[in-house]
Amino acid sequence: MDIVELRTPTAIVRHGHGRLIVLRPGSEGERVLDVPVTDLLKVRLNRRADDAVVIEIFLRYPTPVLTGVPADRTPLPVLIAEHDVPAATGIVDRINDQVLASQRIDVAAPDLHPPAPTWAKSGPTRADVERAVRRMTPRREVKSAVAALHRYVTPDEYVLETAIAIAHPPAGTGQGLLAATTERLLFVSIGPGERYAHELPIPAVLWARTTDGVPSAPGEIGARGEAGIDVHDGNVTLRFTGTERADTERVTCAVNFAIRRDSADGAAGPADPGVAQLYSEWELLVERHSLGMVDDTQFQRYGRGILRSLPDGG
Incomplete structure (x- = not known):
């Protein structure tokens, strides 16, 4: 695609070869933004309350950096003159057409087809189990539980x-x-005593989250450095204390991934980020605001950016 350029009093907007570049006018040509079109959510013209016309550039992901500041769904505005509106309309339509075309491309997804086991004298061995265990911090006492996991996993998971x-x-x-x-969250016991396994189907799980340790009694705080996992099924919260934070956080992410995958199975949803993801960002923002992690000014600015990113928000 040929490169087109729009020069405004405050910026130079350049689109072509699959990229959108915004430069500051001047001899140095400082780059304000330089991203592939696939990183854009949408671009639109908007008239502000002061009657100025701006090109608003929304980025697809919530945490890219614009001039050193997280975007947080707040669009990058490019001020244009009134006589530049026809040219700006053309470049905005051109960019959005390419954004739409990029969303139709099949995005590579992880191959989650359960591998067939290989059999030996010690029993079955699954490649997915082996890969997951290798990512985990090695511990000698877990060997028997790993062997049991190879036998417990089903051909469908x-x-x-x-x-x-x-x-x-x-x-x-x-x-x-x-x-x-x-399909499941499995716990296979190790160590002395009677061996047992506990399972919880993923369709029954509402959410999982990492905690800073599991309190031994109400009102107490978990040990420093411990990373716990809370898994909630709408009625009961199951609690686990991890021994390695990195391993624990990966399991938490995996459970939440499985929950989202199960709820979206068979659904033809919009390209990421859809309404569901934007709503999740909104819920996270509300939670951070309630905890005092985000002040009122930030809450209003970030919240406005999220709401304006919705498909019908413009």
């Missing part, structure tokens, strides 16, 4: 992540191997 964790009632008691699959 794919093992995403594993971690060594301590289960708390009612999920169980003591140390074990926690595994997140596309």
Whole structure:
């Protein structure tokens, strides 16, 4: 696609070869923005309250950086003169056409087809289990639980992540191997005592989150450095204490991924980020505001950016 350029009093907007570039006027030509079109959510013309006309550039993801400042869904405005509106309309339509075309491209997705097991004297071995266990911090005592996991996984599920964790009632008691699959959350006990396994189907799970340790009693705080996992099914919250924060966080992400995958299975949704993702960003913003992590001014600015990013927000 040929390069087209629009020069405004405050910026130079350049589009072509799959990129959108915004430069400051002047001899140095400082780059304000230089991104592939696939990183854009949309571009539009808007008339502000002061009657000025601007090109608003919305980025697809919530945390890209514009001139050193997180975008947080707030669009990058490019001020244009009134006589530049026809030319600006043409370049905006051209960019949005390319954005729409890029959304029709099939995005590469992870291959979650469960691999067939290989059989040996010790029993079956699954490649997905092996990969998940290799990402986990190695511990000798988990060997028996890993062997059991190879036998427990079904032909219909794919093992995403594993971690060594301590289960708390009612999920169980003591140390074990926690595994997140596309279909279940599994806990396989290890160590002395009677062996057992606990499972929770993913369709029954509402959410999972990482915590800073599991309190031993109401009002107490978990041990420093511990990373816990809370898994809620709408009625009961199952709690696990991890031994390695990185492993625990990966399992938490895997459970939430499986939940979203299950809820979206068979649905033809909009290209990322759709309404559901934008709403999730809104919920996170509300939670941070309630915890005092975001002040009132930031809440209003970021919230306005999220709402304006909705398909019918413009």
